[in-house]
Amino acid sequence: MSTIEIGGKTLELDADGNLANISDWNEEIARELAKSEGIEELNESHWQVINYMRKVFVEDGGAPSIRKLTKESGVNTKELYALFPNGPAKKSAKIAGLPKPKGCI
Amino acid sequence: MKKLLILGAGTAGTMMLNKFAKELDSNEWGITIVDQHETHYYQPGFLFIPFGIYNKKDVIKPKRDFFPRGVEVIVSGIDKIEPKENRVLLQNNQVLTYDYLIVATGSKINPKETEGLAGELWQKSIFDFYTVEGAVALADFFKHWEGGKLVLNITEMPIKCPVAPLEFVFLADSYFTERGMRDKVDIHFVTPLPGAFTKPKASSILGDFLSKKNISLTTEYNIAKVDNENKKIVSWDEIEIPFDVLITIPTNMGDEMIERSGMGDELNFIPTDNYTLMVDGYDNIFAIGDCTNLPSSKAGSVAHFQADILFENFLDVIDGREPRAKFDGHANCYIESGFGKGILIDFNYDTEPLPGKYPLPGVGPFSLLEETKMNHYGKIMFRWIYWNLLLKGKELPIESNMSMAGKRL
Numbered sequence: 001m002s003t004i005e006i007g008g009k010t011l012e013l014d015a016d017g018n019l020a021n022i023s024d025w026n027e028e029i030a031r032e033l034a035k036s037e038g039i040e041e042l043n044e045s046h047w048q049v050i051n052y053m054r055k056v057f058v059e060d061g062g063a064p065s066i067r068k069l070t071k072e073s074g075v076n077t078k079e080l081y082a083l084f085p086n087g088p089a090k091k092s093a094k095i096a097g098l099p100k101p102k103g104c105i
Numbered sequence: 106m107k108k109l110l111i112l113g114a115g116t117a118g119t120m121m122l123n124k125f126a127k128e129l130d131s132n133e134w135g136i137t138i139v140d141q142h143e144t145h146y147y148q149p150g151f152l153f154i155p156f157g158i159y160n161k162k163d164v165i166k167p168k169r170d171f172f173p174r175g176v177e178v179i180v181s182g183i184d185k186i187e188p189k190e191n192r193v194l195l196q197n198n199q200v201l202t203y204d205y206l207i208v209a210t211g212s213k214i215n216p217k218e219t220e221g222l223a224g225e226l227w228q229k230s231i232f233d234f235y236t237v238e239g240a241v242a243l244a245d246f247f248k249h250w251e252g253g254k255l256v257l258n259i260t261e262m263p264i265k266c267p268v269a270p271l272e273f274v275f276l277a278d279s280y281f282t283e284r285g286m287r288d289k290v291d292i293h294f295v296t297p298l299p300g301a302f303t304k305p306k307a308s309s310i311l312g313d314f315l316s317k318k319n320i321s322l323t324t325e326y327n328i329a330k331v332d333n334e335n336k337k338i339v340s341w342d343e344i345e346i347p348f349d350v351l352i353t354i355p356t357n358m359g360d361e362m363i364e365r366s367g368m369g370d371e372l373n374f375i376p377t378d379n380y381t382l383m384v385d386g387y388d389n390i391f392a393i394g395d396c397t398n399l400p401s402s403k404a405g406s407v408a409h410f411q412a413d414i415l416f417e418n419f420l421d422v423i424d425g426r427e428p429r430a431k432f433d434g435h436a437n438c439y440i441e442s443g444f445g446k447g448i449l450i451d452f453n454y455d456t457e458p459l460p461g462k463y464p465l466p467g468v469g470p471f472s473l474l475e476e477t478k479m480n481h482y483g484k485i486m487f488r489w490i491y492w493n494l495l496l497k498g499k500e501l502p503i504e505s506n507m508s509m510a511g512k513r514l
Contacts, residue, residue, distance in 0.1 A: 065371065066327075068371045071371055077329070078341060081340075081341035082342075085342055087325060
């Protein structure tokens with residue numbers, strides 16, 4: 001199992017390179033994870049998506065798909081791709097410390 | 106008298122109907138199946154139609170040819186399921202009650218989900234091959250096409266038969282080569298996935314096939330809209346890809362009836378237990394085949410493996426026991442690779458497609474993740490198996506759970 005070093009702590013990663021334990025996550029770690037995904041700074045809209053992802057994960061036991069994201073997060077698809085280039089669902093899940101969404105098989 | 110109601114008489118529903126009609130005592134059980142259509146389509150055959158290998162007649166038969174005696178068949182659309190009341194409302198105004206329900210209503214393409222996809226170029230320069238109408242229209246188009254940019258685009262995952270888009274471009278390569286015009290056709294495979302296929306090892310091997318066959322690959326491409334005027338697809342991050350002919354795999358969704366019943370996710374797929382195939386939250390409803398949200402492939406061969414598991418679990422549940430059989434996500438796909446050859450992959454939830462040999466008593470072995478003529482014959486033979494054995498719920502010499510025999514790690 002691979003690991004990542006953030007703020008002096010060693011965190012375990014799963015096979016997809018996402019955090020293995022969601023309880024390891026905090027906002028500081030999110031900022032670092034974002035940087036490793038090429039997002040230098042997390043703005044208010046980024047946080048709106050990240051917080052929504054974590055809320056859904058707690059409620060449903062899985063990270064939401066891109067469709068659910070656009071339907072319910074209050075951020076539209078176009079904006080999602082601007083915030084998290086290439087794969088909003090996959091990328092925001094990673095930054096939110098969640099496993100890869102099930103739809104992204 | 107107990108009632109078993111099956112919704113949908115496609116591959117999965119018809120298999121379940123045949124298995125239970127044989128198993129359940131007709132003095133104790135009444136079995137009813139509902140479907141809005143009277144024609145059964147051999148969907149794996151749609152792929153061959155654009156290239157003139159099959160025609161429409163090769164892929165259709167009346168559904169009634171596959172219904173056993175002693176069951177009630179209702180031809181009607183379904184309005185909705187009322188799962189808490191154990192009843193189903195039909196569009197012909199009939200109300201059906203049930204003790205046990207099996208939902209097998211499949212999935213279908215929804216081109217209207219993407220802006221401009223079902224616009225003025227639909228079936229002129231934009232075609233699907235997931236419907237018989239689309240496949241036939243494309244066959245007519247190809248007959249007279251003089252070449253240009255052929256773009257195949259997968260809109261979003263999940264899709265029915267995730268290998269079919271690859272098979273399409275492999276067959277296109279073969280078809281245009283045999284017609285002596287391959288140099289006039291630029292084939293481009295555009296997918297939202299990070300590689301040619303969903304699983305890493307197969308993705309890399311199949312990706313090599315693409316480059317060997319001179320087919321270009323664009324990955325992680327998420328289409329936002331089609332620009333009909335300029336014949337371009339445009340992604341959410343504004344990457345434009347021009348086409349002369351666009352072969353689209355539109356968004357796949359479960360039936361609207363699932364949405365009306367309040368039983369689906371955002372794509373109208375039914376949240377279902379990955380292993381028992383029971384619908385989440387209900388102890389008398391099963392779901393099978395393409396209508397579920399299982400992370401297994403949406404394909405007839407997968408539904409066939411699920412059918413064996415559902416059958417066992419159903420018998421447990423009606424006896425008041427916990428369901429014991431577990432579906433492992435097994436899929437077994439013959440991939441047509443053109444020029445009379447094919448590639449076979451065999452995998453499940455936990456084991457990705459691996460190279461090696463696939464033993465099949467009496468016929469095999471078949472080579473895994475390698476191009477052989479034998480694998481092509483396997484695919485061609487499957488149509489006969491489908492009509493004559495599989496739909497009728499007969500035993501096939503294939504285990505429902507995946508085996509590691511012959512596979513190389």
